[in-house]
Amino acid sequence: GLPDRVTIWEVGPRDGLQNESEVVPVGTKLEFLDRLADAGGTVLEATSFVHPKWVPQLADAEELLAGLVKRPGVSYPVLVPNERGLERALRAGVEHVAIFASATETFAQRNLNRSLDEQFAMFDPVVSRAKAEGLAVRGYVSMCFGDPWEGAVPREQVVGVGKRLLDMGCDQLSLGDTIGVATPGQVTALLTGFDGVDRLAVHFHDTYGQALANTLAAMQSGVRTIDSSAGGLGGCPYAESATGNLATEDLVWMLDGLGVEHGVDLDKLADTSAWMAERLGRPSPSRVVRALRG
Ligand code: HMG
Ligand code: MG
Helix, strand or coil: CCCCECEEEECHHHHHCCCCCCCCCHHHHHHHHHHHHHCCCCEECCEECCCCCCCHHHCCHHHHHHHCCCCCCCECCEECCCHHHHHHHHHCCCCEEEEEEECCHHHHHHHHCCCHHHHHHHHHHHHHHHHHCCCEEEEEEECCCEECCCEECCHHHHHHHHHHHHHHCCCEEEEEECCCCCCHHHHHHHHCCCCCCCCEEEEEECCCCCHHHHHHHHHHCCCCEEEEEHHHCCCCCCCCCCCCECEHHHHHHHHHHHCCECCCCHHHHHHHHHHHHHHHCCCCCCHHHHHHHC
16 A cells, blocks of 8 residues: 655755756755745755865855745755764754765765775764754665666665664665666565665656656555655766656656645645746756646
8 A cells, every 4th residue: 555645855955956067046045945845845955065076066055054044844954974064064053964875886986985884984973973963864875776887786785785874873764766777676675675664765866767656666665755856856966877856746746646645735846846947047857847837
């Protein structure tokens, strides 16, 4: 069966924008966050406290947080790779953070400048300190199905990395198909590698058009937190061939059809994505946005 209700973890402001080459003005980012909250979003991944040279688009994280008027009932998680990032996030008053690990050696090197093993030494003090400060902590695992340099990724390798993050104290694990190559059978198989799905979330990119099918498979396995990006914005600057995330509108259309509750207003969301597409100067890749607003 399917869950009665799911939480949509909106990654548009972070994963969606991080790959945009033209820096989006901070005022536009703040309006985007406001509109997403108006549309009923309850988890809005706001930005990253990473090295500004690595992701110039998100170099304004401090300014963004300073200008953000937080809504009651809305959580604004941010990515932090290391203690320096956590320090910055704490000073900005953040209450929810996410570390991001790689399931593969090559992507750990390219995305974190660390080996697969070294990444845990970087994350461990971040998770301990964040928990001690009372923050909620998510752990991402990237390249859960395929890696552009290494090809297919063994399931045991992904489960091994994921379990280490949970053991470290992460409250939730988000399993990422960074380059969008997974198919539903692989999703089901990976999920069975964990002891239960209560703390698992899924994060699909739509490169091969499989994101929605993969999401349905994850929901059928009991997963109740789904990552998506308004208008299907996105991509990862450190992963070749990563295109946009599953579009939130496409997800909402499916959930509405299935009668699964989520709390998002599709009309307001599609307006937001059409507005953002105008700011970015190209049409939204979301099929549902194009069907409704094209
Ligand atoms: P590094 O160069 O190895 O860092 O980068 P370091 O620890 O050697 O420090 C070098 C200098 O950087 C030092 O300054 C640090 O203070 C500074 P110096 O002493 O030389 O003056 N520094 C920082 N400054 C500001 N904020 C920080 C920070 N850290 C160090 N946080 C690092 C290592 C991890 C920082 C770097 O590799 C990095 O920033 N990587 C981020 C890459 C990224 O953001 N990728 C995209 C997100 S992941 C993703 O999109 C996948 C996901 O969506 C899931 C999926 O789809 O699978 C989550
Ligand atoms: Mg991603």
